[in-house]
Amino acid sequence: xxxxxxxxxxxxxxxxxxxxxxxxxxxxxFGTVLVVVGGAVVDSLDESMSRSIIGSVAGHLxxxxxxxxxxxxxxxxxxxxxxxxxxxxxSDIKKVLEQHPNVKTVVPMGxxxxxxxxxxxxxxxxxxxxxxxxxxxxxxxxxxxxxIDSLKTHVRQMIALLEKDLERRNALAAENAMDPxxxxxxxxxxxxxxxxxFEKDPLASLELLENRIxxxxxxxxxxxxxxxxxxxxxxQKTFDRMRIVDGTAVPEGQRGxxxxxxxxxxxxxxxxxxxxxxxxxxxxxxxxxxxxxxxxQRRLKENQTQTRxxxxxxxxxxxxxxIARLQxxxxxxxxxxxxxxxxxxxxxxxxxxxxxxxxxxxxxxxLDLYRLRLGDELTITAFTRTGYARSANVKVYGTFEFxxxxxxxxxxxxxxxxIITFRELYGYMTADQKDExxxxxxxxxxxxxxxxxxxxxxxxxxxxxVAETSSGSxxxxxxxxxxxxxxxxxxxxxxxxxxxxxxxxxxxHAAIMLKDPDTLxxxxxxxxxxxxxxxxxxxxxxxxxxxxxxGQIILxxxxxxxxxxxxxxxxxxxxxxxxxxxxTLQRVREIGTMRAIGAHRGFVLGMVxxxxxxxxxxxxxxxxxxxxxxxxxxxxxxxPAFHESLYFFFSGPRLFPxxxxxxxxxxxxxxxxxxxxxxxxxxxxxxxxxPLQAMQTDE
Amino acid sequence: MTMTLRNLFxxxxxxxxxxxxxxxxxxxxxxxxxxxxxxxxDDRQSNGGDYKSLMYIEQKxxxxxxxxxEAVVYRRDARDQLMILMTKPKGEAGxxxxxxxxxxxxxxxxxxxxxxxxERERIAxxxxxxxxxxESRLAEEYDPAFEGEEKLGKxxxxxxxxxxxxxxxxxxxxxxxxxxxxxxxxxxxxxxALSKRLMRTSYYPxxxxxxxxxxxxxxxxxxxxxxYDEVEKANSTVIVVKNVDLNALEENIFTKxxxxxxxx
Numbered sequence: 019x020x021x022x023x024x025x026x027x028x029x030x031x032x033x034x035x036x037x038x039x040x041x042x043x044x045x046x047x048f049g050t051v052l053v054v055v056g057g058a059v060v061d062s063l064d065e066s067m068s069r070s071i072i073g074s075v076a077g078h079l080x081x082x083x084x085x086x087x088x089x090x091x092x093x094x095x096x097x098x099x100x101x102x103x104x105x106x107x108x109s110d111i112k113k114v115l116e117q118h119p120n121v122k123t124v125v126p127m128g129x130x131x132x133x134x135x136x137x138x139x140x141x142x143x144x145x146x147x148x149x150x151x152x153x154x155x156x157x158x159x160x161x162x163x164x165x166i167d168s169l170k171t172h173v174r175q176m177i178a179l180l181e182k183d184l185e186r187r188n189a190l191a192a193e194n195a196m197d198p199x200x201x202x203x204x205x206x207x208x209x210x211x212x213x214x215x216f217e218k219d220p221l222a223s224l225e226l227l228e229n230r231i232x233x234x235x236x237x238x239x240x241x242x243x244x245x246x247x248x249x250x251x252x253x254q255k256t257f258d259r260m261r262i263v264d265g266t267a268v269p270e271g272q273r274g275x276x277x278x279x280x281x282x283x284x285x286x287x288x289x290x291x292x293x294x295x296x297x298x299x300x301x302x303x304x305x306x307x308x309x310x311x312x313x314x315q316r317r318l319k320e321n322q323t324q325t326r327x328x329x330x331x332x333x334x335x336x337x338x339x340x341i342a343r344l345q346x347x348x349x350x351x352x353x354x355x356x357x358x359x360x361x362x363x364x365x366x367x368x369x370x371x372x373x374x375x376x377x378x379x380x381x382x383x384x385l386d387l388y389r390l391r392l393g394d395e396l397t398i399t400a401f402t403r404t405g406y407a408r409s410a411n412v413k414v415y416g417t418f419e420f421x422x423x424x425x426x427x428x429x430x431x432x433x434x435x436x437i438i439t440f441r442e443l444y445g446y447m448t449a450d451q452k453d454e455x456x457x458x459x460x461x462x463x464x465x466x467x468x469x470x471x472x473x474x475x476x477x478x479x480x481x482x483x484v485a486e487t488s489s490g491s492x493x494x495x496x497x498x499x500x501x502x503x504x505x506x507x508x509x510x511x512x513x514x515x516x517x518x519x520x521x522x523x524x525x526x527h528a529a530i531m532l533k534d535p536d537t538l539x540x541x542x543x544x545x546x547x548x549x550x551x552x553x554x555x556x557x558x559x560x561x562x563x564x565x566x567x568x569g570q571i572i573l574x575x576x577x578x579x580x581x582x583x584x585x586x587x588x589x590x591x592x593x594x595x596x597x598x599x600x601x602t603l604q605r606v607r608e609i610g611t612m613r614a615i616g617a618h619r620g621f622v623l624g625m626v627x628x629x630x631x632x633x634x635x636x637x638x639x640x641x642x643x644x645x646x647x648x649x650x651x652x653x654x655x656x657x658p659a660f661h662e663s664l665y666f667f668f669s670g671p672r673l674f675p676x677x678x679x680x681x682x683x684x685x686x687x688x689x690x691x692x693x694x695x696x697x698x699x700x701x702x703x704x705x706x707x708x709p710l711q712a713m714q715t716d717e
Numbered sequence: 718m719t720m721t722l723r724n725l726f727x728x729x730x731x732x733x734x735x736x737x738x739x740x741x742x743x744x745x746x747x748x749x750x751x752x753x754x755x756x757x758x759d760d761r762q763s764n765g766g767d768y769k770s771l772m773y774i775e776q777k778x779x780x781x782x783x784x785x786x787e788a789v790v791y792r793r794d795a796r797d798q799l800m801i802l803m804t805k806p807k808g809e810a811g812x813x814x815x816x817x818x819x820x821x822x823x824x825x826x827x828x829x830x831x832x833x834x835x836e837r838e839r840i841a842x843x844x845x846x847x848x849x850x851x852e853s854r855l856a857e858e859y860d861p862a863f864e865g866e867e868k869l870g871k872x873x874x875x876x877x878x879x880x881x882x883x884x885x886x887x888x889x890x891x892x893x894x895x896x897x898x899x900x901x902x903x904x905x906x907x908x909x910a911l912s913k914r915l916m917r918t919s920y921y922p923x924x925x926x927x928x929x930x931x932x933x934x935x936x937x938x939x940x941x942x943x944x945y946d947e948v949e950k951a952n953s954t955v956i957v958v959k960n961v962d963l964n965a966l967e968e969n970i971f972t973k974x975x976x977x978x979x980x981x
Contacts, residue, residue, distance in 0.1 A: 137833060145831070148973075221974050228973075229818040233833070397828045405776060405784035406809060409825045447782070454806045455785045462773045462785075464955050469918075469945045476922035476943070477870025477904065484900055485940070487925045489963040492771045494789045494802060494979060501810030502980055505826060 025625050029632040036604070038597045042630070043637035045590045046689050050641025051648065052586065053685035056579045058649040058675045059657070064572050066422075066669035068561065071568070073259035074420040075246060075432065076561035077125065077529030078538055081111065081545070084555040090527055091566035092129065093428055094244060099130055101403075102526045104446055105554075109521040114552045115530060120541045122533045123256045128440050128526035129432070131244040132400045136389070138235040139330045140176055144228050147173065151220045170216070172333035173227065177207050179329055180234060203230035237326070241285040243398065245275070245433040247440020249520045256531055259423070260434075265392040265416020271514050272413075273439045275396060279417040280430025286390045289327055290363075291382065293317040298374055301367075308367045321363040325356055328385065336384045343380040392416055402445030410442050425659075426666035428568065437523065438515045446524045571667065587692050594696035598630060602700045609704055610712015619705040626701035627694060634693035641689070642682045649677045746863055751877070755856035766931030767966040768792040770938075771804075771959045779951035787959075791966055798971040802979060811980025815973065822973065826980035831973060858885045859892065866898065869905060873898045889916060900924070902937065915947045929963050 033039060072078055075092055082090050083103035091100045105111055108126045115124045136142065147169045154162050181204055206212050207227060216223045250268050254260060268274035283292060297314050300306040308314045332340055337355055344358040345351065352358050365373050390396060395411040402408055412435065420426070447455075467475045532541060542558045549556035562573075602609075609622055656672030659665050667673075769791050776784040787805040792798065799816040803809040811826035814834075821834045855861075859879035867876050874895035881890040889908035897904050906919045921939040929936045938958060946952035969975055 135832060141833065221972070225817065225972065229820050233820060238833075397830050399825070399828075404782050405778060407825075409828045409830070411828045411830075451806065451808065452782075455783070458773070458785045458787065458805055459775065459783065462775065462957055464773070464775055464941075464957055467943060469950070469953065472920055472943065472945070473870050473905075476920050477872050479871055481870065481922060483872065483897060483902060483904075483922070484924050484926065487927050487940075487961065489927055489929070490960045491964065492769050492789060492960055492962040494804065497771070497787070497789065497804035498810050498979060501804075501807050502826075504807050505811070505980070509827075 021621065021624075025621075025628045026632070028625055029629040032629055033633060033636065036601055038601045039633055042594050042597050042693075043633055045593055046634055046637040046693060047641040047644070049583070049586050049590055049692075050638045050685045050689050051645040053583055053688055054642055054645025054677075054681050055648050055652075055675075056583065057681040057684060058645075058677050059652070059673070060572075060576050060579050061678060061681065062673060062675040063575060063667060066673060067572055067667050070259070070420065070423055070426075070666060070669045071565050072561050073257055074423065075127075075257065075529065076564050077123075077256070078532040078535050078561055079530040079542060079545070079558055080527055080561065080564035081115065081530065081549070081556040081558050082527035084557045086557065089566070090557075090559060090564050092564050093566060093568045094129075094131065094431075095566070104524045104526060105528075105556075106524055107522055108525045108528070110552075111525075111528065111549065111554055111556060112521065114548055114554060115528070115545060118541065118545055118548060120532050120534055120537060121545075122531045123252065125252050125256050125529045125531075126249050126437055126520065126525040127528055128247040128437065128444060128524075129244065130247070130400060130440070130444060131242065132398060132443075134241040134243050134396070134398065136239045136241070138232060138238040139327075140173075140180070140232040140235045141228070141238070143169065143173055143176065144224060144232060148221070148224055148228075151224070168333060170213070174213065175332070175334050175337065176330055177204070177227075177231060179326070180204070180231070181208060183326070184234065200230065200234060204234070207231050241281075242431075243281075243433060244431050245398075245435045245440070247435045247437040247444075249517075250274075250276075250434060250436050253434070256529070259420045261419050261421055263417045263419050265414075268415045268434075268436055271516065273436050273512065273515075274415045275398075275412045275436075275439075276416055276418045276434040277414060278430040278433060279419045279424065280427065281433065282388070282390075282417045284430075286388045288385060288387050288389075289324065290321050291377070291387060293321055294374055294377060297370065301370065308365070308370065318363065318365055322360045325359040325363070328359060328381070329356060331385050340381060340384055343384075347376050347380060390414060398443060400443040400445070402443075404445050404447055406445055408443045408445045410439055412439050422669040423666055425671060428666040436515075437520055437525070438512055441523050442512060444524070444526075568666070583688070587688065590692055591696040594630070594693060595699060598626070598697050598700040599703065602626060602704045605704075606707050607712050609707045610709045613707065614709035614712070622705050622707070623701050626704050627697055630693045630697040631690060634690050635686075638686050638689035642685055645685065646677055646682065649675050649681075653677070748861075751861040751863060752856060755859065755861055755879075766794075766929060766963060768794070769962040769964070769966060771962075773957045773959055774954065775956075776954045777952060779949065791970060793966065793971060796971070800971055800976065802976065813976045813979075815971065815976055817971065824973070824976055826977075829977075855879065858882060858887050864893075867895060869895055872904060874904050903939070917947055918945045919943065920945075925958070925961075927961055927963070931963065931965075 071092075080090055080092070083105050085103040086101065088095070088100035088102065090102065112124045112126075115121050137145065147166065150162060150166050150169065154166065184204070203226065207230070212223070212226075251270050254267060262276070263279045265276075268276060277286075283295070287295075297308070297317055300311070300314055301308070306314060308318065329337075332355070341353060341355050341358060344355070344362055348358065348361055350358060350361065352361070362373065362377075392414055395413050397409060397411050399407055399409040418434065423430075530545075532538060538560060542560065546556065546558045549558070612622065613619075653674050653676055656674045657668070658672050659668045659670075665671060769789060771787065771789050774784075774786045774788065778784070785806065786803055786809055789802045789804060791800040791802070797816075799814075801814040803812040813824050815822045815824065822831050823834050824831050859881055862878045862880070864876040864878050867874050874897055877894045877896065879892040879894065881887045890911050891909040891913070893905075893907040893909070894903055895905040896902070902924045903921050905921070907915055908917045908919075910916050920943045921941070922943070923940040924937055925940045926935040926937050928934070938961065940958050942956045944954040944956075946954075967975070
């Protein structure tokens with residue numbers, strides 16, 4: 019005991035005795051800070067991301083059919099959606115899964131993606147007009163007539179604008195001059211005579227506009243849509259991070275869609291408004307300046323050059339209002355709306371805030387701020403795995419966000435849909451439908467001919483090339499018999515649904531929330547077993563695996579950190595080793611003397627080892643303290659997500675790392691281990707010093 | 718009238734065009750004769766009367782169940798109008814395509830929406846494209862060359878190589894045609910991309926002739942067509958014309974309103 023005390027005293031005395039020790043201490047200090055801070059950041063990242071992923075879609079576990087070709091990828095794959103085998107009845111797997119004591123809830127799911135194709139502005143306006151005429155055919159009311167007339171003036175205004183545009187374009191590029199047939203059509207659509215005769219056969223008049231005029235406008239849009247079909251009520255109860263922003267949730271038993279707020283802003287908002295919003299945020303939040311930022315300047319420029327979007331929206335009355343308002347705001351006497359708009363959108367850092375406010379106060383009330391209003395129906399067309407396209411009109415009830423991930427494009431890409439509509443769009447065939455196809459195939463008498471021997475089979479000896487027939491009569495109504503009724507029945511059946519409908523249908527995967535997430539691994543194994551036993555083999559994966567690439571990113575971050583730590587400490591081992599060697603060699607006389615006065619080898623070994631250990635402890639502790647302070651500081655200020663894609667991983671605009679005891683303990687263990695390891699050899703050398711050797715050494 | 722599918726599948730068109738009175742092999746070496754042949758084909762192809770046919774379409778794709786459909790195709794060549802109305806299976810019934818002017822519209826009764834489709838759109842989930850719907854203008858679009866005679870099974874065929882003329886926009890810039898020497902019906906057609914890559918091979922093993930009152934002559938159409946996708950080797954399509962109706966169509970048939978009415 020007395021010896022240990024002595025050794026400790028020696029160690030402390032020698033702590034700053036040599037510059038070599040200071041270098042070693044510095045390395046240890048730096049390494050410790052890195053391990054503490056890096057560890058805390060990665061752990062917090064892991065935690066915040068797991069919160070994001072578990073609480074938004076994944077749950078703790080995901081299950082899907084073991085027979086699936088691909089692995090589940092909740093956030094999508096590079097090459098499209100993962101190819102998952104359908105689970106025919108959700109209730110079958112629900113029953114099996116819910117029997118496990120650790121399973122809290124099972125939520126049915128299916129993901130798919132498609133492109134929403136919208137016609138151009140003129141197409142959309144004409145389609146509205148066509149709908150109004152169809153309604154009027156059933157019985158015209160004064161309101162309907164007023165709407166029709168207003169829309170008609172609006173269309174005339176659009177055509178006038180279009181003609182001006184085309185004149186300008188033709189003047190610019192004579193060789194790209196318009197098709198004379200289009201020009202004639204445009205002239206006709208502009209003529210008073212055309213509009214005077216419009217009501218005589220409105221649908222035929224509309225066809226001229228639809229087929230000749232609308233194609234001249236090229237602002238049609240494609241919007242990517244990724245959707246998750248689920249039991250919406252159960253989903254909302256289970257996933258606490260989902261929050262309705264505008265509108266309402268989809269009522270129980272109703273079909274509907276919720277759009278992520280982010281996508282709604284990005285894809286459905288008036289582009290001019292969206293650009294102004296982005297500039298405002300860049301200025302307010304990120305303190306960027308228009309004068310210094312080419313990206314903001316580009317957006318402003320687009321607002322000046324792309325006024326068509328606004329002009330097309332305004333009917334003659336609203337055009338006059340817009341002109342009056344802009345004249346007032348700008349103090350201008352110009353009477354041309356386009357010029358006024360260009361002047362208005364000429365913005366800089368000085369006038370931006372005022373103009374932004376004026377835009378929303380003066381112009382927006384005259385415009386449709388969103389192309390799709392909440393409560394409107396959205397037509398979704400999906401291409402099914404069976405080759406048939408399926409379409410459905412789905413009412414958009416509202417927008418939602420995942421708390422903490424408001425700005426995240428990744429989280430903002432998934433819309434929520436009732437599972438009944440999902441199934442309709444997925445196009446899973448029932449036995450009846452398969453049977454119908456089989457009968458059609460059989461009746462056709464068509465035989466398979468393999469490509470390799472097509473010529474021999476089709477043009478062989480017993481083939482006859484020519485035959486004669488006579489004109490028959492084809493009655494399409496007979497062919498279509500019963501189909502309209504079947505469709506109406508189907509529509510009716512799908513218009514409302516019960517919990518049983520949800521449970522009895524197909525799903526692609528399901529999310530599981532656990533009562534105790536700490537036994538996740540064990541539960542996974544047990545659920546897999548249970549499903550196999552029940553004859554419904556499932557693949558059970560953790561949220562980490564289910565989120566695929568996204569989940570792997572955190573693993574990569576960890577690996578990078580570990581690799582960095584490893585390299586630093588390998589270097590540290592070499593440096594410490596060399597330094598202690600040098601220090602030991604410097605102390606040959608001292609050690610020799612100690613040995614001469616009776617110190618055992620064990621004493622010398624202990625002395626050298628303990629010295630480095632104390633060195634490690636002292637500087638390690640200092641490093642841990644510094645590191646903890648740094649984490650505290652970051653925890654208060656937060657690490658800003660400098661790019662929007664980071665929002666998802668940070669679960670918000672900033673990451674606030676927190677310190678765990680494990681971060682400090684890990685750091686200290688590593689530091690002590692490394693310093694002890696790197697001292698073994700020099701310490702061993704020190705024990706080899708004999709008193710004789712020491713006395714022979716020259717200074 | 719030619720055949721129902723004519724425009725549905727480009728190959729069909731060409732086939733019909735080539736259903737000409739036989740020419741002599743010797744003549745085929747003369748470029749003027751070849752051009753005349755194409756011109757005749759185009760001429761025979763354009764048909765004043767209305768035309769309606771019931772067809773069966775079956776598409777096979779890798780790892781997918783077969784796509785099976787029946788559709789009625791309507792044509793009024795004089796006005797360059799075309800309409801396809803899906804009749805079977807029930808889930809597809811009432812869907813349709815309508816070509817008006819340069820627009821190809823598609824309609825879905827489940828949503829009641831019309832959509833303008835683009836050149837690249839797959840028609841009814843098959844390998845056909847908008848370009849396949851265009852009227853056949855072989856003489857206008859291609860320069861023909863005679864490649865010689867070839868045996869196809871028991872038939873002897875002339876092989877023609879058609880190269881798209883400069884500045885003409887066609888789906889496939891090079892087309893190889895095998896025409897039965899005896900009956901002048903197309904037996905086989907191969908289409909190539911600009912890169913010389915073979916895109917699609919088609920076979921026409923059965924030809925029907927039907928007497929048209931409006932034309933006062935026989936019209937030929939391929940009763941069966943088989944398309945083999947040469948890019949996605951597992952994909953193929955079979956089209957069978959089940960019935961042809963040459964009676965005049967209703968006047969207002971090529972309208973959105975008419976197609977909509979069929980699913981009400």
